[in-house]
Amino acid sequence: MRIAIAGASGRMGRMLIEATTRDEGAQLAAALDRPDSPAIGEDACAFLGVKSGVLIRGDVEAALAGADFLIDFTRPEATLAHLDICKRLGVKMIIGTTGFSEAQRAQLAEASKELAIVFAPNMAVGVNAVFKLLDVAARILNSGYDIEVIEAHHRMKVDAPSGTALRMGEVVAGALGRSLTDCAIYGREGHTGERDANTIGFATVRGGDIVGDHTVLFAGIGERVEITHKAASRMPYALGSLRAARWLVDRSSGLYDMQDVLGLR
Known part of the structure; x- marks a missing residue:
């Protein structure tokens, strides 16, 4: 090649x-x-x-x-x-x-x-395995769980949320029969009121030389399920x-x- x-x-x-x-x-x-x-x-x-x-x-x-x-x-x-x-x-x-x-x-x-x-927003084989796991998890945890996507990258990254985080949100939203465009929340500030159970939240961290950390959190009553990928290089x-x-x-x-x-x- x-x-x-x-x-x-x-x-x-x-x-x-x-x-x-x-x-x-x-x-x-x-x-x-x-x-x-x-x-x-x-x-x-x-x-x-x-x-x-x-x-x-x-x-x-x-x-x-x-x-x-x-x-x-x-x-x-x-x-x-x-x-x-x-x-x-x-x-x-x-x-x-x-x-x-x-x-x-x-x-x-x-x-x-x-x-x-x-x-693809992320070419790593491990990340793409996570995409598949998220699809399965979202179909199982389809009620009673609040979903948040947390990502961290180096200070030089110019777009936010990362393409990988957005794809994770798309996978989860698709598994739940939703459109990410309609249910994504990309920032919270001030008096926001109670969380809408149908939304998918995103949190972005930028700093240092972090290659790429991504976590999708399914937060239920009395338990949390977290699916995480961290790139060391x-x-x-x-x-x-x-x-x-x-x-x-x-x-x-x-x-x-x-x-x-x-x-x-």
């Missing part, structure tokens, strides 16, 4: 590069960054103390000419710009970018009619992305997520 990595000089980009170079079935074909990045022209593996011969480039179209897949964990605007080029070149995409609006998600869906895409996201690429090899179009990749549908 000839893999291109977007955001190559960032923390996630570097983790993806490291995972790709360690995978016997993958080849680092290109490393992309903003044209104004000081990393342009550097060897993509310099941070590992080795030379790969792959230089970080700002010309996306030229770089992708030799790639089969683009793994993209950047920002929505950058991902959508990459999407147009990938569609033109037939480069399949694995997208871990979060913070998309509904209109931007619609652009991904439209492009997937011609291009194979795995798009970004490597699980990178390994999941490569697993998604392998799964996507034989697919030419369609919009998928990690539940498809892991056979959890």
Whole structure:
């Protein structure tokens, strides 16, 4: 698999590069960054103390000419710009970018009619196992339990709640026959009155270098059930992305997520 990595000089980009170079079935074909990045022209593996011969480039179209897949964990605007080029070149995409609006998600869906895409708010296999557990738990604890989603990330994260937290809320709401749009509460302040039992609350923490902690709390009378995932590094996201690429090899179009990749549908 000839893999291109977007955001190559960032923390996630570097983790993806490291995972790709360690995978016997993958080849680092290109490393992309903003044209104004000081990393342009550097060897993509310099941070590992080795030379790969792959230089970080700002010309996306030229770089992708030799790639089969683009793994993209950047920002929505950058991902959508990459999407147009990938569609033109037939480069399949694995997208871990979060913070998309509904209109931007619609652009991904439209492009997937011609291009194979795995798009997931979290590529970690463990997190996707948690999504499945949440579906089961919500169907069992469907009455008499207040539901709260608590997430914590590093101080540099720019969107809130996290894409993973929102997906957890969507899974739980769907299992209960609700729409998250109608029942989500994203902040509480002042005199809020009693809690509406039909809502799903979100609490966001930002600080330090927290990679990603997520807990869904089902609070009943006399008991609490908590389902938690904690990431100690970004490597699980990178390994999941490569697993998604392998799964996507034989697919030419369609919009998928990690539940498809892991056979959890």
